[in-house]
Amino acid sequence: DAGVIQSPRHEVTEMGQEVTLRCKPISGHDYLFWYRQTMMRGLELLIYFNNNVPIDDSGMPEDRFSAKMPNASFSTLKIQPSEPRDSAVYFCASSLDVAGTSTDTQYFGPGTRLTVL
Amino acid sequence: GQNIDQPTEMTATEGAIVQINCTYQTSGFNGLFWYQQHAGEAPTFLSYNVLDGLEEKGRFSSFLSRSKGYSYLLLKELQMKDSASYLCAVPLFSGGYNKLIFGAGTRLAVHP
Numbered sequence: 001d002a003g004v005i006q007s008p009r010h011e012v013t014e015m016g017q018e019v020t021l022r023c024k025p026i027s028g029h030d031y032l033f034w035y036r037q038t039m040m041r042g043l044e045l046l047i048y049f050n051n052n053v054p055i056d057d058s059g060m061p062e063d064r065f066s067a068k069m070p071n072a073s074f075s076t077l078k079i080q081p082s083e084p085r086d087s088a089v090y091f092c093a094s095s096l097d098v099a100g101t102s103t104d105t106q107y108f109g110p111g112t113r114l115t116v117l
Numbered sequence: 118g119q120n121i122d123q124p125t126e127m128t129a130t131e132g133a134i135v136q137i138n139c140t141y142q143t144s145g146f147n148g149l150f151w152y153q154q155h156a157g158e159a160p161t162f163l164s165y166n167v168l169d170g171l172e173e174k175g176r177f178s179s180f181l182s183r184s185k186g187y188s189y190l191l192l193k194e195l196q197m198k199d200s201a202s203y204l205c206a207v208p209l210f211s212g213g214y215n216k217l218i219f220g221a222g223t224r225l226a227v228h229p
Binding site (some may be wrong): 033042043045048050055056091098099100101102105108110111 | 158220
């Protein structure tokens with residue numbers, strides 16, 4: 001398996017622009033997670049999906065952030081409008097389950113390094 | 118709720134042994150994960166413990182004591198490539214689902 005795939009790997013944009021990050025989970029994984037990582041705040045869960053349905057979006061910082069999962073093999077995280085404080089590495093991860101067993105193991109994509117100027 | 122504590126930084130010498138501790142407070146327990154993250158890369162899975170005791174996997178071992186809310190990652194025969202951040206994570210059960218809560222991570226620097 002190719003693992004979790006994310007694009008783009010790097011994104012530099014100007015404040016106020018729309019940013020769309022993309023993720024393809026591991027085939028067969030029913031759970032997809034979006035994280036943000038910064039030096040100050042560490043790894044934060046933004047939202048996660050089960051079978052394409054958003055389950056917990058309590059980590060989404062503001063209405064400027066939105067996420068969709070139109071099918072089992074694709075998800076997007078959109079920031080509109082972007083701000084400099086959104087600069088971070090955004091990771092997508094997927095897992096088989098969240099049942100409290102080893103099948104909860106999450107596999108991370110390579111991340112998107114976002115810089116908002 | 119969930120509270121996870123790890124030392125911020127550690128240093129060690131190539132060939133030595135290092136122990137990275139993690140303490141957690143959780144209302145329920147569904148296992149503990151260790152991840153390794155090299156600078157500029159994604160976290161990668163190292164180990165999962167759900168029962169007390171030591172789980173050995175090559176040069177890396179992970180220990181868990183549920184009664185003490187304590188885990189450690191033991192790295193033997195350290196190599197330069199082991200310089201990385203090590204994150205422990207525990208599931209938080211909320212809204213009928215578990216989600217992983219990560220500690221801030223321990224940055225390990227291995228010196229020659």
